[in-house]
Amino acid sequence: MQIDFDLEAPERARIVVAMSGGVDSSVAAALAARTGAEVIGATLQLYDHGEAVKRSGACCAGQDIYDASQVAEQLGIAHYVLDYESRFRSGVIDKFVEEYAHGRTPIPCALCNQGVKFTDLIAFARELGADCLATGHYVRRIVAGGRAELHKGADERRDQSYFLYGTTRDQLDFLRFPLGDLPKPEVRRIAAEVGLEVAAKPDSQDICFVPDGDYAGLVKRIRPETEAPGEIVHVDGRVLGEHRGVVHFTVGQRRGIEVGGQAEPLYVVGIDPAQRRLIVGPRQALAVAAVRVAEWNWLGEDQRDVMLKVRSLARPVPAIRDADGWVRFAAPEYGVAPGQAAVAYDGTRLLGGGWIEETVAADARAAA
Known part of the structure; x- marks a missing residue:
């Protein structure tokens, strides 16, 4: 060939x-x-x-x-x-x-x-x-x-x-x-x-510098304070228990929260490392209406209507870019987290992307 x-x-x-x-x-x-x-x-x-x-x-x-x-x-x-x-x-x-x-x-x-x-x-x-x-x-x-x-x-x-x-x-x-x-x-x-x-030869499955998949172990070695325990707080303000360190959690995670007696499964909705708080809630609390994207890099035209991909394994979804850096989804998107990339496409063509700095919950659409 x-x-x-x-x-x-x-x-x-x-x-x-x-x-x-x-x-x-x-x-x-x-x-x-x-x-x-x-x-x-x-x-x-x-x-x-x-x-x-x-x-x-x-x-x-x-x-x-x-x-x-x-x-x-x-x-x-x-x-x-x-x-x-x-x-x-x-x-x-x-x-x-x-x-x-x-x-x-x-x-x-x-x-x-x-x-x-x-x-x-x-x-x-x-x-x-x-x-x-x-x-x-x-x-x-x-x-x-x-x-x-x-x-x-x-x-x-x-x-x-x-x-x-x-x-x-x-x-x-x-x-x-x-x-x-x-x-x-x-x-x-x-x-x-x-x-x-x-x-x-098998394909690598993990981040290259963490081949055993123990991300928390790496972070704890360099930033030991991230293993300090703290409160698990429901989105409605209730304190539900104590976690073993924010280093063990990311937004959208369900496993490892270890809070029983709830009417529905709980997910990590947010992390407040300064207060060592883990904010949790039902799946609908993960719904995001808009994201603020910084440090855009454009390979294509600076389009307003795009298909936006917010996780490596997610499918691109319809979204509209505002002039102020916000991108609003046509329908609520789940599992969106600050620190990830937002990448814009037009069909198969990559237009550009940037870092997600902030998200707005779907039930707070008017506040965005």
Whole structure:
């Protein structure tokens, strides 16, 4: 299979490929090599060696760095390992912890893509005189009217566009996504056809720097005060009990509240870390009428009517953007939390997105 990298003369081009050690980025490198261009693999080391060797099944970990180097050797391409540990800690891990400590729901993958994975890697690729940087993301770059657009991946089950909303127009001109039109089974088939040992390697399921899924454990180690107990307060003002630390909860969560004797299931509706309060209520209390979005990044036109996606696994829903930064849903939306991203689409095309700073409950629509 020959993938078009949108290069005028591939045989005279240089492509840098971001290689995490997984099957997706490995196949991206293999497809780049098939163009006849000079291909250079670049892998990020985001942990110190002592920690990295313990981590497997994430990206940018000890075993994964080794896997990336083996794939590069098999493909006959140059391979660099870049030590971005300090940048990753300050730009992603520390912000992740701070967001949790402030009762918000962070998205570290979006932060990582906006920082070390795109900003720094693109700078590295340009320093090498590359014509583009290719990644294994499941998104499509489509040139229309002489301008690059970012679209959802053809396989919607694998689409990663939500995490790439912060991509700038200048970055998109330089980026290539060779897997955008491929389903995952086809990617694994190509890997097996090429004979890559990572063809059957499992996908990572958790945040890369928390491979065991224990987010609370990480936050507690850095911000121990988040484990302090506090009141569980119903939205009607009743104190229902005591929680074991706000670090264990996010908005929309049902499990772990541990308050019995209620007429209906309770969900986390809000978190007040300053008062160490966990605010809970019935599911209808999670209904949100509008969100205030900050730090918008636009790849497309600044449209008023959009389809808005507010969680990575949610479907985009109709919404209207106001000039003051508020976005109002056509119908109440559930499970919306400050700290997450709000990403606007027009069909499959990603228009832009930003961070959710504030929400308005559906029963307080008039107050928005």
